[in-house]
Amino acid sequence: MAAAGYSELSGWTADDLGPALAAFRRSCRVLARKPPGDALGRGGFAGTAGQWAAACAAAPDSPAGARAYFEYWFQPYRVVMDGDPEGVFTGYFEPEYAGSLSPSPRYRAPLYAPPKGAKTGPSRAEIEAGALAGQGLEWLWLADPIDAFFLHVQGSGRVRLDDGRVLRVGYAGNNGRDYVAIGRVLIERGAIPREEMSMQSIRAWLAAHPAEASAIMNANPRYIYFRAVEGEGPIGAQGVALEPGRSLAVDPEFLPYGAPLWLESSDPDGRPLRRLVIAQDTGVAIRGAVRGDLFWGAGAEAAAMAGRMNARGGHAILLPRTVSPARILAAR
Numbered sequence: 001m002a003a004a005g006y007s008e009l010s011g012w013t014a015d016d017l018g019p020a021l022a023a024f025r026r027s028c029r030v031l032a033r034k035p036p037g038d039a040l041g042r043g044g045f046a047g048t049a050g051q052w053a054a055a056c057a058a059a060p061d062s063p064a065g066a067r068a069y070f071e072y073w074f075q076p077y078r079v080v081m082d083g084d085p086e087g088v089f090t091g092y093f094e095p096e097y098a099g100s101l102s103p104s105p106r107y108r109a110p111l112y113a114p115p116k117g118a119k120t121g122p123s124r125a126e127i128e129a130g131a132l133a134g135q136g137l138e139w140l141w142l143a144d145p146i147d148a149f150f151l152h153v154q155g156s157g158r159v160r161l162d163d164g165r166v167l168r169v170g171y172a173g174n175n176g177r178d179y180v181a182i183g184r185v186l187i188e189r190g191a192i193p194r195e196e197m198s199m200q201s202i203r204a205w206l207a208a209h210p211a212e213a214s215a216i217m218n219a220n221p222r223y224i225y226f227r228a229v230e231g232e233g234p235i236g237a238q239g240v241a242l243e244p245g246r247s248l249a250v251d252p253e254f255l256p257y258g259a260p261l262w263l264e265s266s267d268p269d270g271r272p273l274r275r276l277v278i279a280q281d282t283g284v285a286i287r288g289a290v291r292g293d294l295f296w297g298a299g300a301e302a303a304a305m306a307g308r309m310n311a312r313g314g315h316a317i318l319l320p321r322t323v324s325p326a327r328i329l330a331a332r
Contacts, residue, residue: 001045001077001316004316009076009262011274017070018063020260020276023243025276027258027278029057030238034231040256042289047323052218052258055320070276071234072320076262079255089265089273089291091309092154092249094234094242096166099140099159107141109148113172114225120176127175127220140169140226145205149217150199152224155283156234156300172227179284180220199307209322222284236295244297249281254289255317263292265313266328273313290314 006012035048055073060066077083100107114218115121115137123129132138140159142148150155157169183202186192192201206213232241236249238257248261255261258281273294284295294309296302 001078001317004076004078006071007077008020009316010264011272012254012262013290014062015275017066017248017276019243020280021059021063021066021069023240023246023278023280024258024260025056025059026185026240027238027280028052028059030222030240031056031258039255041259045320046259046317051322052320053124054322059108070260070318072250073320074260075300075321076316076318079261079314081254081291083288084314085290085314087292087314089263089309089311089313090285091268091291091294091296093228093296093302093304093306094157094300095147095151095154095303096158096160097142097151099142099161099167101140101161103138103141105168107143107174109142109145110138111140111148111151111169111226112137112223113227115141121175121223122175122219123221124175124223125221128214128218132238139224139228140167143277145217146203146213149206150203152222153199155224158230166253168233169226170229170233171224171237173225174284175223175225177221177223179222181285182216182220185216185219198310200304238280239278242280242295243278244275244295244302246264246275247280247295248277249283249286249293249295250279251286251288251291252279252282255279260318261292262316262318263313264295264315268311269310273311277315 006251013040031049031052034049036048038049040046048061058073060069080086092095112132115132115135159167159169179305185195186202186205187194187197192205229235236242236247259279261277261279263273263277286293
């Protein structure tokens with residue numbers, strides 16, 4: 001990692017930092033519950049929870065002071081992975097699907113609570129064939145198995161019941177199997193050209209090939225279990241509500257939850273994407289220090305942006321000035 005000045009962060013003075021500040025304050029509440037000596041980041045390069053305490057305590061309530069606050073309390077460092085400052089940045093969103101609290105001919109795709117027992121459970125294909133039947137784990141049903149699959153991919157979402165109520169569901173665990181991207185499977189089979197690959201093209205292909213859809217979805221053996229989520233959300237892996245456009249899913253093996261990151265990439269329409277985001281979530285496909293998944297929010301517009309986002313880019317991590325520069329600069 002190498003220290004960078006704020007003048008080197010492209011677009012820094014143009015960004016509205018208020019939403020990022022709000023997200024960061026939520027992360028600070030989690031950091032405050034950690035033992036002060038807890039090391040953050042790979043090898044502890046981001047210091048300890050205690051070294052973040054003063055910066056978190058100083059976070060202003062008003063977005064008007066956000067820029068001055070971050071510049072005073074934090075030093076940016078360019079993140080590099082194996083000598084490369086660039087990686088891939090994708091997007092995700094909170095979907096909403098029709099569902100029911102009881103099964104019926106219309107609602108036939110169950111969501112499961114996590115089973116008890118071993119960390120590694122039956123595969124997706126085995127579960128779809130009835131491996132978890134009779135255990136009373138089904139608690140919500142969706143109308144479309146394809147909807148259920150994409151809910152697994154997103155990890156959280158909303159389910160609208162026939163009476164108008166909306167339930168928020170969140171990640172509660174997985175079956176311990178490796179994740180396989182079915183987009184890659186469809187590319188390898190020649191079903192969708194690589195340059196046309198997106199969440200929307202995958203969904204369209206599955207809907208247009210019902211006889212093959214189950215086998216394709218079952219090519220991903222990982223299966224997600226869900227729980228009901230009360231209050232605001234969705235909830236990320238750090239345990240806080242995500243902020244649309246400002247929460248980033250990262251690889252926690254490298255970057256600590258709660259860290260502000262200056263993102264420099266492009267949106268799905270090719271426009272520069274320069275903004276402050278906060279590391280608050282993760283995902284099975286997010287691996288490495290220069291890799292991220294941007295949360296776009298809920299609704300049709302968020303779905304359109306998230307499904308098409310796949311861009312090169314980089315980021316700089318903002319670390320409290322109380323963290324030892326020697327430890328940071330030694331990180332690789």
